[in-house]
Amino acid sequence: MCVIFGVGGIIAIVLLVYFVAGLTAQRFICDPLTEPRGSRVFADVESFVQLERVLFGERRDPDFNLTAVLVACHDNRTLYRALALQRLYNLTELRAGTAARVAASVAALRTDYPPRGRPLRILSPAARRKLDRLADTGLSDFDFDRILYALETNMTSLSLDGLSSQLESTARALAPRGGFAEVARDLRSAAEHLARLHRDVVAPMLQRTAELNATASELRDVLRFNQSSLKEAIHYRIRDTTEVELFLNTQGPDLVQNLTRDFAETMGARLQEYLSMVTEAAERDVGRCGPLSHAFNSTRDSACRAVLMPTNGYWISLAWCVLLFVPLLVVAQKLARLYRHPDPYPGPLVEAYVPLALPQTHTHTYTHTRTHTSLHFIRLCIS
Known part of the structure; x- marks a missing residue:
C-alpha cells in the first residue's frame, strides 16, 4: 500500500508540474497573443518596453504601444499607419513644403529678359x-x-x-x-x-x-x-x-514670363500629383501587415492550439484519473476490510453424518458468516 501511494504521489507531482507549466504558458503566452487588448501581461511588458520612446525618442501618445501596433497589424493596415510613421515623415507637410519650394523657384525664374528699356538686337x-x-x-x-x-x-x-x-x-x-x-x-x-x-x-x-x-x-x-x-x-x-x-x-x-510660369505650374502640378500618389500608396497600399499577421497567427495557433492545448488536456485527464484513483483505493480498502470481517451465525449447528462405508466417522460442522444482507459459506470443519 505504501508503495502504491508513493508511486502515485510521484506521478501526481510530475503531473502537477506539467499542469502548472502548461497553464502558465496558456495564460501568460497564448491568451495575451490571442487577445492583447486588456491583457495584464502586455501591460507589464509595455511598462518596460516603451515602443514610442524607442521609435520617436519621446512619450506623447499614451495610446501608442505594442498592443495598438499588434491590433493595427491584425487589421491589415500599412506599416506607415501601424507604426505612426507620420510623426517622422509627415507626407502632408512634405507636400506643402514642396509647393512652397516650387513657388520660390518660379519667383526666381522670373527674370526681366529681354530687359525693358533696352532694345534687343540680333544683328548689329x-x-x-x-x-x-x-x-x-x-x-x-x-x-x-x-x-x-x-x-x-x-x-x-x-x-x-x-x-x-x-x-x-x-x-x-x-x-x-x-x-x-x-x-x-x-x-x-x-x-x-x-x-x-x-x-x-x-x-x-x-x-x-x-x-x-x-x-x-x-x-x-x-x-x-x-x-x-x-x-x-x-x-x-x-x-x-x-x-x-x-x-x-x-x-x-511677357512671353518669357508666361512660358516660365506655365512651365513652373505644370511641374508643380505634376509634383503634387506624384506626392499625392506616394501619400495614398504609403497610407493604403504599400507595406500592408496582412502577410505578417497571417504568419504570426499561424505560428501562434501551431504552438498553442495544435501543441499546448492538447498537451494540457492530456495531462489534465491523467490528473483526474490520479485524483479519482486515490479515493477509489481508500474505498476499495474499506470494502475489502468489511468483506473479510467474520460475523458468527446465530442459528443452531447442523451436524452431518458420514456414511458407514467410510473408515471413520467424520463430523462435519458448517459455520456461516453473515456479511450485511447475504450469507456466505466460509469454512468447513472436518472432525
Missing part, C-alpha cells in the same frame, strides 16, 4: 551693312547656269579613244601592202599618242569637270537660300531678323 548695324554690301556684290548676279551648261558640253569635238581605234585598224590594214609600211607605222604611232592623250589628259579633265559641276550646283542652291538670287535671299533674311527683334522687344518679356 555693322553686320547689317556687311550683309547689304554682300548683296550688292556681283556674286548675286553670278550665272551658275551658264557654268553648268559649259561644263556639261564635251571637252573635245571628237572622241579620242574612238579615233585612236580607227587609226589602229587602218594601220593594220595597210601593213601587208607594199610601199605602205611607213604609213602604217606613222598611223600606229599617232593612234598610241591619241590613246595616251585620252588616258592622261582628257579622262582626268572629265572627272574634275563632274566634281566642279556638283560643286557649282551645290553653291548655287546654298547661296540663294531657296530664293531666286543671293541678293533677294539676303534681304529676306534681314527682314526676318528685323521682325524677330521687333517681336522680342515688344512681346518678348
Whole structure:
C-alpha cells in the first residue's frame, strides 16, 4: 500500500508540474497573443518596453504601444499607419513644403529678359551693312547656269579613244601592202599618242569637270537660300531678323514670363500629383501587415492550439484519473476490510453424518458468516 501511494504521489507531482507549466504558458503566452487588448501581461511588458520612446525618442501618445501596433497589424493596415510613421515623415507637410519650394523657384525664374528699356538686337548695324554690301556684290548676279551648261558640253569635238581605234585598224590594214609600211607605222604611232592623250589628259579633265559641276550646283542652291538670287535671299533674311527683334522687344518679356510660369505650374502640378500618389500608396497600399499577421497567427495557433492545448488536456485527464484513483483505493480498502470481517451465525449447528462405508466417522460442522444482507459459506470443519 505504501508503495502504491508513493508511486502515485510521484506521478501526481510530475503531473502537477506539467499542469502548472502548461497553464502558465496558456495564460501568460497564448491568451495575451490571442487577445492583447486588456491583457495584464502586455501591460507589464509595455511598462518596460516603451515602443514610442524607442521609435520617436519621446512619450506623447499614451495610446501608442505594442498592443495598438499588434491590433493595427491584425487589421491589415500599412506599416506607415501601424507604426505612426507620420510623426517622422509627415507626407502632408512634405507636400506643402514642396509647393512652397516650387513657388520660390518660379519667383526666381522670373527674370526681366529681354530687359525693358533696352532694345534687343540680333544683328548689329555693322553686320547689317556687311550683309547689304554682300548683296550688292556681283556674286548675286553670278550665272551658275551658264557654268553648268559649259561644263556639261564635251571637252573635245571628237572622241579620242574612238579615233585612236580607227587609226589602229587602218594601220593594220595597210601593213601587208607594199610601199605602205611607213604609213602604217606613222598611223600606229599617232593612234598610241591619241590613246595616251585620252588616258592622261582628257579622262582626268572629265572627272574634275563632274566634281566642279556638283560643286557649282551645290553653291548655287546654298547661296540663294531657296530664293531666286543671293541678293533677294539676303534681304529676306534681314527682314526676318528685323521682325524677330521687333517681336522680342515688344512681346518678348511677357512671353518669357508666361512660358516660365506655365512651365513652373505644370511641374508643380505634376509634383503634387506624384506626392499625392506616394501619400495614398504609403497610407493604403504599400507595406500592408496582412502577410505578417497571417504568419504570426499561424505560428501562434501551431504552438498553442495544435501543441499546448492538447498537451494540457492530456495531462489534465491523467490528473483526474490520479485524483479519482486515490479515493477509489481508500474505498476499495474499506470494502475489502468489511468483506473479510467474520460475523458468527446465530442459528443452531447442523451436524452431518458420514456414511458407514467410510473408515471413520467424520463430523462435519458448517459455520456461516453473515456479511450485511447475504450469507456466505466460509469454512468447513472436518472432525
